[in-house]
Structure formats: C-alpha cells, structure tokens
Amino acid sequence: MNDLPKEIHIKEEGPREGFQIESAAIPTSHKIGLVNALSQTGLKHIQIVSFVNPKRVPGMADAEAVVAGITPVPGVHYTGLWLNQQGFLRALESKRLHMEGKLTLYASRAFLKRNQNRTPEEQLAAQPDLIRLYQAHDVPITTGFVTAAFGCNFEGDVDPAYVVELVGTMRRIAADQGEDLKIIGLGDTMAWATPEKIKRVVGAVRGANPDVAISLHLHDTRGMGLANAYAGLEMGVAHFDAAVAGLGGCPFAKHAGAAGNVCTEDLVLMCHEMGIETGIDLDALIECAAMAEQIVGHPLPGKVKTGGNLAALRSALRTTA
Amino acid sequence: MNDLPKEIHIKEEGPREGFQIESAAIPTSHKIGLVNALSQTGLKHIQIVSFVNPKRVPGMADAEAVVAGITPVPGVHYTGLWLNQQGFLRALESKRLHMEGKLTLYASRAFLKRNQNRTPEEQLAAQPDLIRLYQAHDVPITTGFVTAAFGCNFEGDVDPAYVVELVGTMRRIAADQGEDLKIIGLGDTMAWATPEKIKRVVGAVRGANPDVAISLHLHDTRGMGLANAYAGLEMGVAHFDAAVAGLGGCPFAKHAGAAGNVCTEDLVLMCHEMGIETGIDLDALIECAAMAEQIVGHPLPGKVKTGGNLAALRSALRTTA
Incomplete structure (x- = not known):
C-alpha cells in the first residue's frame, strides 16, 4: 500500500528556529534549560543556535553563551546554523558543536x-x-x-x-x-x-x-505540515526537521512567510501511532513543549501538548481496567 | 498512485460546533451574521444550530432565534443537530431547516x-x-x-x-x-x-x-486533522465535515476530548491546490474565518486565515510580473 519507513530521524530545530523569531528578549539561561531538557528526550540532533549578525537577529546575539552553557549529553549532536564564512568560523570556534x-x-x-x-x-x-x-x-x-x-x-x-x-x-x-x-x-x-x-x-x-x-523541512503556515510529513513517510522519507511545540512562528502573527515548523511532538505521536520508531520519549518531549510555551510566554501552535499522548491514555485505561 | 476524488462535498459545522462550546455568551445577531456570510461562499450545507437542553448547553438556547433570523440562500441546505425526539421536533417546528x-x-x-x-x-x-x-x-x-x-x-x-x-x-x-x-x-x-x-x-x-x-468527521485535537483528511482523499472519500477557522475548540484550552474540527478553509486550500474542486470561494471563506475569530474574541486554530491563499498569491504575482 505504501512505503512507510520503520524508523525516522528527527532534527530538532525549535531552539534555533524559535528563539530567533521571538520579539521579547529570552534569558540565555532559559534557552539553555530547554536545550538540556530536549537532550533527555532521546532526540539525537538538536540545532540550538544560529551564528548570524546580532544587529539583524538580536535574539541570537547570545549564541556563544548558549553553546557554552549547555550540558551536552553523549550521543546527541548539537549543531548551529550559519549563512556565511564569518558565522561558520564562530560555530567552529565554539568547539562544542557537531560540525556539518x-x-x-x-x-x-x-x-x-x-x-x-x-x-x-x-x-x-x-x-x-x-x-x-x-x-x-x-x-x-x-x-x-x-x-x-x-x-x-x-x-x-x-x-x-x-x-x-x-x-x-x-x-x-x-x-x-x-x-x-x-x-x-x-x-x-x-x-x-x-x-x-x-x-x-x-x-x-x-x-x-x-x-x-531525502530529508524534509516543512513549515506549517497553511496547516498542511503533518499532511505533508505523512506524504513524505508514504514515499519512504526518513529524515525530518521539526520544532518542539511548533516553535518558530506564531500562527496568529503576520509573519506568514516564515511561520511555524512542523511540530516535533505532533510528528512523533503520528509516527508512533503508525508503528514508526523515532527513539523519542513522547511524554518527556511534551514536557519540553510546555516548557517552551512558558519560556516564550504565549501559546504555541503544537496540538499534542494539550491534546495528549494516546499511548499514555492507553496505559491509564489498562491500569484502571 | 491513488484515488483522489475530483470534487468533495463539505458540510460546514462551525456555527453549531463552535458556538455551543464557547464560554462567553455570543449575541444571536453575530451568529446569524456568520451564517449569512458563510452562505455566500459556495458552501451547500451549513449546520447552524443544535436543539439541545439549554440548561446543559446555554450557548444553544437561542437556536430557534438563529434559524428564524438567517437569510436563506437558495441551494444551501441549513441543518440542525438533535439528540432526541424533543430536539427533532424543535428542529421540525422551525420550518426553515433542511431535515435529514x-x-x-x-x-x-x-x-x-x-x-x-x-x-x-x-x-x-x-x-x-x-x-x-x-x-x-x-x-x-x-x-x-x-x-x-x-x-x-x-x-x-x-x-x-x-x-x-x-x-x-x-x-x-x-x-x-x-x-x-x-x-x-x-x-x-x-x-x-x-x-x-x-x-x-x-x-x-x-x-x-x-x-x-463514506463521510469523515475529523477532530484536530492531536494535529492530524488535515493528514487524516488527506488519507481519506487518497481513499476516494468525497464527503467531509469541517468548521470554519477551526471553530469548535481552542487548542490552548483543556477540553482535549472535544477540541477542534478540521478547519474548513485549510481543507479547502489543500483540496484546491491538489486540483480537487470544492465549489467554494476560498477568499470569501477566509473572510468568514476572520469574522468567526472576531465573534468569539480569541484566536482560532485555522492556519490559512493568517498563512494566506496560494491562489491569491499566484494572481498577485502574475499581475506584478
């Protein structure tokens, strides 16, 4: 019927996609706290900062401090984004990032x-x-x-x-x-x-x-993020970028062009429910999504953080049965 | 590759699903205004009220007044929902509803x-x-x-x-x-x-x-509404319930069990972009979504109302080219 992969690899981009777009200044310690929490979920690749011009992207002015502040978990690749040689050299300089x-x-x-x-x-x-x-x-x-x-x-x-x-x-x-x-x-x-x-x-x-x-980087600006991810899965695609809680854009703001990566925990739930492994602890990830929402101080678009994990519901039903 | 239908039929349930769940009292005239606006979009079936116990669902106490107040458009079926004989008889009594x-x-x-x-x-x-x-x-x-x-x-x-x-x-x-x-x-x-x-x-x-x-009634509580609709389309399903702006639940509230029908304008955009006819004027529907959001007074989860209509973008690009 289709060619669903047995497992997928998710690159978490929430900290990078999210914090660079937020208008309010987010304390460096909160960014570090979220990255450390995400590191405990089973995610193997977390893009945590971008090395860009702090005048153009003030939210990323503390990129070096974030990298220096995290507690790396062995086996997790922490990466950064850059757009030019200067940014690349800053990333390299930080020493702690997995360079690709x-x-x-x-x-x-x-x-x-x-x-x-x-x-x-x-x-x-x-x-x-x-x-x-x-x-x-x-x-x-x-x-x-x-x-x-x-x-x-x-x-x-x-x-x-x-x-x-x-x-x-x-x-x-x-x-x-x-x-x-x-x-x-x-x-x-x-x-x-x-x-x-x-x-x-x-x-x-x-x-x-x-x-x-093939890897897919999908934005949810028109609501088709998960539908597009599913189409990718049907084609056997096994690499996805995603952002915890849908960090990276608010659906109620007007930055329509850039808003909202596909939400990591929503993608993970869909995969788990279809028998596709992600290696991720969904309940731990949902806690990270709630933390992300607290950090930015406004609702974020991911659904599962309020809709709930089906596997957890099933367990609870078994316990009470 | 699949069995996508050439056209689909959408039953709009926003007014009924939405207004029965809102905590604030919504003026009857606003409900009527939204139904009248939806009637101009090309939708052929709009479920506008439910005839339920006003003590249990205060938001539907004005069901008769809503039905009496709308300006019916020929060719549009206006329907109501009931759960028992009493509700059915109230619907029948209103005379103006299409009874099914x-x-x-x-x-x-x-x-x-x-x-x-x-x-x-x-x-x-x-x-x-x-x-x-x-x-x-x-x-x-x-x-x-x-x-x-x-x-x-x-x-x-x-x-x-x-x-x-x-x-x-x-x-x-x-x-x-x-x-x-x-x-x-x-x-x-x-x-x-x-x-x-x-x-x-x-x-x-x-x-x-x-x-x-086969008809599908999909809730978006876990973010898979459109992905599930797409799977239905792949199976040739051509009948869908949907709610303008995603009325019927707020993703940030805790009524996880009932929250959020699949959003009509998001579904319509996905269909149009895949060459599936809906008979609906998407731009007019997006205006209804904005109106729904104004009426309830808080953000509603639909994405296209902020993300924008791709067909409109294409036209604008052609004009400036």
Whole structure:
C-alpha cells in the first residue's frame, strides 16, 4: 500500500528556529534549560543556535553563551546554523558543536535576491570556495539543501524538474571537489507544498538520485505540515526537521512567510501511532513543549501538548481496567 | 498512485460546533451574521444550530432565534443537530431547516454510557422507533453515523471489524424499515485516528459496503486533522465535515476530548491546490474565518486565515510580473 519507513530521524530545530523569531528578549539561561531538557528526550540532533549578525537577529546575539552553557549529553549532536564564512568560523570556534558542512541552493531567483542579494549564477560560483573552506577545517560535507523547493511567495510555483536540476548541480559541484552528498534536504520554506506536491518532488528527486537519503523541512503556515510529513513517510522519507511545540512562528502573527515548523511532538505521536520508531520519549518531549510555551510566554501552535499522548491514555485505561 | 476524488462535498459545522462550546455568551445577531456570510461562499450545507437542553448547553438556547433570523440562500441546505425526539421536533417546528434523518451508533460502550447513559443493546433497540418517527414526519433517512469509530479516550482503540459490524447492523435495521442509507459517516470524535487508521477503517467499511458513500468527521485535537483528511482523499472519500477557522475548540484550552474540527478553509486550500474542486470561494471563506475569530474574541486554530491563499498569491504575482 505504501512505503512507510520503520524508523525516522528527527532534527530538532525549535531552539534555533524559535528563539530567533521571538520579539521579547529570552534569558540565555532559559534557552539553555530547554536545550538540556530536549537532550533527555532521546532526540539525537538538536540545532540550538544560529551564528548570524546580532544587529539583524538580536535574539541570537547570545549564541556563544548558549553553546557554552549547555550540558551536552553523549550521543546527541548539537549543531548551529550559519549563512556565511564569518558565522561558520564562530560555530567552529565554539568547539562544542557537531560540525556539518551543508550546501544550499535556492529554487527561487526572487527569494535568493531578497534574502542574500545574489543571482543563481553567483550562488553557484560561490559553492566551490565554500567546500574548500569546510575541507580546510576538516568539516565533513553531508547535506545539500534546496530552499523554496515547493514554491515561493515572491515567484510562485517551482517546477520539480528545476529542483532535480539543482540537486544534480549540487552533487556535481561536490563531486568535483571530491565530496559525496549523502542527504538531500528539500525545504518548504514558504509553505507551498501539498501532500501531492511532496510526492511529486520527492519522487522526481529520488528517481534521479536513488543513492541519497531525502530529508524534509516543512513549515506549517497553511496547516498542511503533518499532511505533508505523512506524504513524505508514504514515499519512504526518513529524515525530518521539526520544532518542539511548533516553535518558530506564531500562527496568529503576520509573519506568514516564515511561520511555524512542523511540530516535533505532533510528528512523533503520528509516527508512533503508525508503528514508526523515532527513539523519542513522547511524554518527556511534551514536557519540553510546555516548557517552551512558558519560556516564550504565549501559546504555541503544537496540538499534542494539550491534546495528549494516546499511548499514555492507553496505559491509564489498562491500569484502571 | 491513488484515488483522489475530483470534487468533495463539505458540510460546514462551525456555527453549531463552535458556538455551543464557547464560554462567553455570543449575541444571536453575530451568529446569524456568520451564517449569512458563510452562505455566500459556495458552501451547500451549513449546520447552524443544535436543539439541545439549554440548561446543559446555554450557548444553544437561542437556536430557534438563529434559524428564524438567517437569510436563506437558495441551494444551501441549513441543518440542525438533535439528540432526541424533543430536539427533532424543535428542529421540525422551525420550518426553515433542511431535515435529514440520521442514525447514530457508538463504537465505544464507555463513551455511550457516559454521553447518553445507554448500553449498546439499548441503543440498538431504540433505532426502529427513531426511524418510524422520521418516517411519520416524511423526513428522509440518508445517513448512518458511527461515533468514536477510530478510538475512545474512555475505552481505547476500536477494532475496525467492530465498525464494519456496526455499519452492517445500521443498514440492516434501516432496510427492515424500508430505508436505504446512502452515506456512512465515520466520526473521529476524540481524535484517535492516524492517516493509516483512516485508510484501514475506510477500506474495511467500503469493502463491506461498496454501494455507500463514506463521510469523515475529523477532530484536530492531536494535529492530524488535515493528514487524516488527506488519507481519506487518497481513499476516494468525497464527503467531509469541517468548521470554519477551526471553530469548535481552542487548542490552548483543556477540553482535549472535544477540541477542534478540521478547519474548513485549510481543507479547502489543500483540496484546491491538489486540483480537487470544492465549489467554494476560498477568499470569501477566509473572510468568514476572520469574522468567526472576531465573534468569539480569541484566536482560532485555522492556519490559512493568517498563512494566506496560494491562489491569491499566484494572481498577485502574475499581475506584478
């Protein structure tokens, strides 16, 4: 009937996605507390900060302090995000982060211009230098990521064939420098995906790249986050980014373009209920979601934190029966 | 690849589901205003009130006034909900409602006891009288509905074979009275469904009843509302209940068991983007969602009302290109 994976790997992006978007200043100790709590849930990969210009993203000005303050749990990869060489060097400098090189291409010329003031040609030309920078610091290059792979608020629909072309280009550039991308990430940056589009794009990318794993980065701006994740699972996708409590955007605010990653505990419950392993303790994760909500001081969009864990309900029913 | 329907039929339940659960008193004129606005969106079926005990559900004490106050649009079916003969007679008395007889069986003994203080045996025994009541008033009997068809907070998982048995029983009781159920509704009353469970139960019911249409009533309490709707669409389901703005429950309140129907405008956007017709003007519906939020005076969970209509974005891009 379908090709559901037996287990999936979740990259938790809540601390990074969430705290960079919040308008109120969040104490560094609260950020550290959430990361430490998330570390106890079974999550194996937590992206905790971004190294970006503190003038543009004041919420991330304490990135170094957050990294220095956490209590790392063995086996958990803590990572950071950067957008340029300066950010990469800050991440490297912190010493405590798991360093992974990532190549990124935008599927939307308009969004690339808007975000990075670059043309696609300039973007391509910059990749070999980036690879050499990673290589010079012994940072393995594992992932190629396509931003706006399903559509763009500033350009409209994206042709799946163009996404396939970008993935091919990225892999070729990597190969030219002796690197082999193991994971291709597809970003629904502005929430243009539908379940059918997920299937079409994943199918097209996999058809041309049967040897790589595909990862999905889904935003819930139009409510289809979990439906899109399910379509990905049906296609055998086993790598997902997600954000505890749906951190990263408030559905009632107007930043429609960037709001709300798919919620980690909602995704985990759906997977567990369908027999897909995540390695995560859902009850512990739900406590983290409640903690995240307390930290930001306003309701966050995840549902399971109020709707409740079905497995816990089942246990309670067995006990009282 | 799948069996998506070309078009779907949505029964809007927002006014009924929503206003009965709100704690603040909502002026009758606001309820009427929302129903009138919904009537202009292309929706063909709007459930506007329930005829229940005003002592137990004060928010529905003005049911008659709402029915009397609306401006009916030709071609739109306005319906009400009732739980007993008294409620049915009140609905009939109002004269302006489209009357449809519905049989309901609970798939959970515990939930039936809790809600109606009845055993399954008593419930079955009551059906022939109910059918004769409808027949005596020339009300066509179109639908059989299974409550808690996917699981129950008070009893746990429900065996799909039991749902199939209940559907068979309902159809047999109807046939014994000369009636033929055309639609079987499956209610995920307490949000135990997953996309895979939707497929399993819909597949089992359809296997035994290839001649009836299946309708899904989905709650979004655990965030899987749209994912479950998508699984239904994949199975060719073409009838859905939904609530504008996700009226019917607040995700941040603690009524976890009853919270939040799948949001109409989110479902409509997903369908339109996948090429499935709904007959609904999404922009007009989004305005109704904003109106609903104003009426209840707190955020409602639907996403598209802030996330935005992709078709509208596309048009705007074409205009500026």
